[in-house]
Amino acid sequence: MQEFDFASPKTLDAACQLLAQTGGRVVAGGTDVIPRLQRHMFPATTLVDISRLDALRFITTEDNEIRIGALTTYAEMLESPLLQEEAPVLLEAARTVGCPQTRYRGTLGGNIANASPAGDTLPPLLVLNAEVKLVSAAGERVLPLSEVLLGPGQTAIRPDEVLHSVAFQRLEGPYGSAFFKLGKRKGMNIAVVSVAVLMRLVADGTIAGARVAFGSVAPTAVRSKHAEAVLNGERPTAEVFERAARAALADISPISDVRSTAAYRRHASMTLLRRALETAAARAGGIL
Ligand SMILES: Cc1cc2nc3c(=O)[nH]c(=O)nc-3n(C[C@H](O)[C@H](O)[C@H](O)COP(=O)(O)OP(=O)(O)OC[C@H]3O[C@@H](n4cnc5c(N)ncnc54)[C@H](O)[C@@H]3O)c2cc1C
Secondary structure (H helix, E strand, C coil): CCCCEEECCCCHHHHHHHHHHHCCEEECCCCCHHHHHHCCCCCCCEEEECCCCHHHCCEEEECCEEEEECCCEHHHHHCCHHHHHHCHHHHHHHCCCCCHHHHHHCEHHHHHHHCCCCCCCHHHHHHCCCEEEEEECCEEEEEEHHHHEEECCEECCCCCCEEEEEEEECCCCCEEEEEEEECCCCCCCCCCEEEEEEEEECCCCCEEEEEEEEECCCCCCEECHHHHHHHCCCCCCHHHHHHHHHHHHHHCCCCCECCECHHHHHHHHHHHHHHHHHHHHHHCCCCC
């Protein structure tokens, strides 16, 4: 195990001061940090433990905004009636993370800051147009999630910043959504491909506000603007979904690795997207 100094501040201000003074890094649930320490792969010798900062553990709604504190665990999200009502696509993803121990310990903020291309909450948060609030001794800033994710393990979060919370606007009208994840096995499953979809059907039965995002098929989780452009204004038919799936290939750049080949990931992305679109359309009240 890599050696490290450990600090457990009682307030967010104190955590920010410590990060600024020591050049340390945040640890929240530790489900990513501890395995990296064991492999001598963590880029800091001081850990600033924020797990006691209950001010970062909340799920709230104000005006039209849903806000989730960075320390909220998957288990806490899964128990939230508000998220069940307002963001079922996020809970579909949370349900698939790791095992019960991971879901009780791992946090939403940690999943974002870890920036794995396979991070399960990232495609749902991208289709929800989520924004991330970052806090440091120098002040606060808010960035769209799409600008936070820069590459595998790389984010726009500065080392002296704490991810405070994630927020997105409540969706107006009868939206349908779906999250699908393909892994190598059923449990404890890192995604080979994942996809999140949101869509609304307007009075004439055509699709509006379609949003599509993939995980594990690019350096970061990505939105598929090409698929979205095909879907909007069309009726939810198998032919349209097939065209959207083909168009999505322009937005992904899968690699071959221990979990899969690039070719299989491309094929699976199309299949998963078609299924997610069918499910989201049915949930939005459309008849295929
Ligand atoms: C057995 C196992 C199974 C897993 N299965 C899955 C899975 O199926 N899907 C999936 O997506 N992930 C999976 N993971 C990965 C991990 O559980 C998640 O990414 C989790 O959400 C990380 O949260 P954490 O609080 O434990 O983060 P930590 O390990 O504490 O931190 C992770 C990274 O984020 C930074 N960080 C954490 N919180 C903040 C913050 N508030 N502000 C700034 N930086 C911060 C840390 O410095 C570190 O770089 C698995 C992990 C394990 C060990």
